[in-house]
Amino acid sequence: MRVIGLMSGTSYDAVDAAAADLWLDADTLVLAPLGMVSAPYPAGLRAALAGALPPAATTMEEVCRLDTSIGRAFASLAVRADEELCGGRADLVVSHGQTVYHWSEGGTVHGTLQLGEAAWIAEATGRPVVSGLRTRDVAAGGQGAPLVSIVDVLWLRGRPGVPVALNLGGIANITVAAGAGSPAAFDTGPANALIDAAVRHLTGGRLRYDVDGALAGRGRVDEALLRRLLDEPYYAQPPPKTTGKEVFHLPYLRAALAGHEALSAEDVVATLTRLTARTVAEAARAVRATEVFASGGGTRNPVLMAMLRTELDGVPVRDSGELGLPSAAKEAYAFAVLGFLTVHGIAGTVPACTGARHASVLGSLTPGRHGLRLPEPAAVAPVRMRLSPQGN
Incomplete structure (x- = not known):
């Protein structure tokens, strides 16, 4: 499966897209990196995002505008990644979104919010999109991070x-x-x-x-x-x-x-x-x-x-x-892996790492232009990952 992972971190300076061929070989997940592209947030969007983050006050209007604008920025880069890295043959896009608030009190995480509506990505690329990956782990009592563990x-x-x-x-x-x-x-x-x-x-x-x-x-x-x-x-x-x-x-x-x-x-x-x-x-x-x-x-x-x-x-x-995992692209590749696990029905968390009560299949799925056709659930969850120079 050819997967694009989209990521923007807490520095909120740019969006990264990494593409990989991913497949299962018995109990081993094989990842063949295809490269990364990156694009800075437009100056106006970055300023609006910076002005809305805690401890600043914001409005629901601004949240809506940010959700849409971030989604469009992710969508634009996903289209570029599909064309430049995947030859127009991506099967899946996985979007981390932009974290704008992580609600933690007394060592317990009660909620987490990532903006960047996935429908814009699905509409622009025509591909199904996995998004909202952190919330399920939080609902299961976890910290929702570090999710790439x-x-x-x-x-x-x-x-x-x-x-x-x-x-x-x-x-x-x-x-x-x-x-x-x-x-x-x-x-x-x-x-x-x-x-x-x-x-x-x-x-x-x-x-x-x-x-x-x-x-x-x-x-x-x-x-x-x-x-x-x-x-x-x-x-x-x-x-x-x-x-x-x-x-x-x-x-x-x-x-x-x-x-x-x-x-x-x-x-x-x-x-x-x-x-x-x-x-x-x-x-x-x-x-x-x-x-x-x-x-x-x-x-x-x-x-x-x-x-x-x-x-x-x-x-x-x-x-x-x-x-084998370039430092600038590692998190984007990691989210590509998480989305791959999701569509194969494989849990994407380690409870010992996030503190959750149990492991969970992560995220929500937004269908692409031709509907949603999921692969057969994996018979065996991987226990290791191997980097391969060759695509599948």
Whole structure:
């Protein structure tokens, strides 16, 4: 089956589309990557989205406009991915949508909201669409995240020691794929969320993020500010746990900076970069990681990656591309896998990772132009994933 996975993360800067041929070989899921295309959100849509996210107030009119505009943006990229990557022969599109709110209180997730109406994607591509993947896990008592943990577990299963998959998006999360105990996954805290917020704020909007870690590289870590940031109660919570920009946003940062106004922008960004490295490393050490495979936008920040290697003190940190999943496209490929599992009637969650009462088949299906023809349910759920250079 030829599947397109669509993803926009908590940094909400662009939409990524990755295409893959996927098939089952007995108890092994085989993924043959076909490539990725990406497109930034239009400036007006990005500004509207930023203006509506917590802690800002919004209206139902704005939610409707965003749901439609995001759906159209996803649809446009899906059409392009089908033409450029799939030769016009995609069988299925899987859309993560844009997370705009993750309702978590006292360690329990009560709801989650992703915008980007799937009907626009189905109408534009003519293909069936799987969407709304997180909600079912939340309904089953789970955190709804990190949802790609099943892919990480399948992908890293069989490696020696305790391999850990790390994603550095707006929020950082890890999946512990092996070892003596059960798999585990959780958000460690902010990856780029606070860094990006500081850069936009301290440069008056001239920069949106710390390009190549240039600001952090010129700054010095302020230990007093770092200690204050590390006092955040989230870091001490036991997994499974999730967080997001509902917590780690600009007002949160401004409150933390009170009394530290004399710090330069470079010092603030360096300190926030160290915060990300420290909290990720502490989480990885807590699970006794023996190797870390990193992906996501944060891998393009050499200062962050250098700090992370220093904090991990000898634990190898590698790019996920070394195992065949390009770091920039890994999450989009992961959602392609989740949609493939859904249409084959296979559960797409690992309860030990999300905290759900049971594993669930995820998402909702929107029929394509020619109706909905589902494949036969799989006889056996996969227990591992193999990367293949050849399509099926």
